[in-house]
Amino acid sequence: MKIEENVPLSSLTTFRTGGPARFLISVEKKEELPQAVAFSREQNLPLVPIGHGSNMLPPDDGLPVALLKYLPNSISETEKDGKTFVIAEAGAVWDALVSYAVSRGLWGIENLASIPGTTGAAVVQNIGAYGAVIGDTLHSVEVFDTHEEKFRTFSREECEFGYRTSIFKTNADRYVIVSVMLALSSKGMPNLQYRDLTVYFEKKPIEPTLVRVRDAVAEIRTSKFPPLDTYGTAGSFFLNPIFTATSVKAIREKYPMMPVYELPEGGVKVPLAWIFDQILHAKGRREGGAFIWEKQPLVIAGEKNATTRDVLVLAEGIVKDFFAETGIKISPEVRVFGKDKEKFS
Template structure:
């Protein structure tokens, strides 16, 4: 195990922003994770676990403790009749795994293509898009428990999955280090075409699209919205969707709908609850595509993507974040919740 000092973190993030890690360790095996944790405990240091760097914003001062970059690799699979189980190491690139599954005609994650990051981050955030979320296919998650100092296999029902939530980012935040995720995918499956953009894309398609066609369509849609990382595209220096779609009481939604000049997009979210697109709220509050505030801004292609427009600092992004939250709260009595994790 190699312990590095004062390692800049900007290049490890999709924002391209952030100061240095005081100490930096890359772990490519479970034994190296044990060694890294031992170093943290012996030196009485704080710990941050880094995966693909696609859902975080690192402060300008960096992180004062140990950044542990989980870089375990490997994909194992087992065919069991109508399903195939994939045990995937946390450091594997998420899109590489999605492509492998789709190529083998294994369905369940085809609409989750184009999402940047590593496999280990998917259960933490319960990654979802275009009508699918990983909670529907995860069978178990292997973790290192920092409390018991041991490896544990958590069943899906123990992970507390909900919309963009799990025990890993709520009740047990900072307790577990994800090392492997086991997914169960359906063999020879038909794709999920439930999301409005996908339905529109395939409205003139003859018959049901294949998994490959559906996955390709999602990538094209994501690229049109600036939600696909393309080298050289300034709208790609972001963490994707910056705010979660808020779930609000139906009474509050009725008030908003009554005063709105046009129909308010919404989705059912359980009894007495309505989910409202955060992008609509931003737009109505004056934060439109292409909006600029100093060196930070909003993507020209998607209202929800806050971007590093021209050498922005973490403070620049945070200032825009706070301005958006304040104005949406004042206008709609809704406090938006950021998706990216603040580090530092």
């Protein structure tokens, strides 16, 4: 276990903003987790797990926390009752896990290719894209419960997955994800229901093999998101509001042209991107070094000089205008902290 002091968060997050974290604890094996918890208690600081920081926006004046980076990253496989289970430690790069599955001919997570970050965080957020979520294939998760100070295993049902959420997100101060077990299939079918993918394979009349679906997703994503080597970003900044079939009626009446999507996990998703584009004309909005990404209005990108403050001021302005137009309060998908969090509550 390694402990560093006053580590700049700008070096730990993909927005590349944020002041120092009081401590950064890097853990190399799961047996060290009780020690890491004890250290944060001695320091009287919250323990905050961090992966690749691709879904975090820490304050410019830093975070008085003990950050925990869980480094183990092995990927392995086991067969049970004719099914293939892939087990990845939480520090494994998510896209490396997708590549592993594809190289082994295993279907189930190819639509989630190229999402930045670690496997542990992927579960916290129930990452989703192109008509799939990690919750679809998740079998179980091993965690360290910092309250009870013991390792526990959660079944998929116990993870309480929802749209970009799980029990690990709603209890962010409690669980450290250690490893993840996915149930994948060698007899899968391509999931091309998402419009961009349907169009892709209509335009290119080739058989949608596992490799091709993964490559198509990667190609489509490259055309939508800012390149991380040039801009800071955390992908989509806001959560799409979720409605019930009844509550969506009023907003559909106001904007009859607006598309809506039924979510596999329940509820109706109203596409913010459409409202940002068609109603708020948000493209091109800017604050300091932060601006709305031209090709995808839900994405906030930052130039090299961008600060967390720039991103927050831009985001708050959009939340306010969105509310004035629709009566709906939207909230960030990206994790914000302390007083910044209150701004969106």
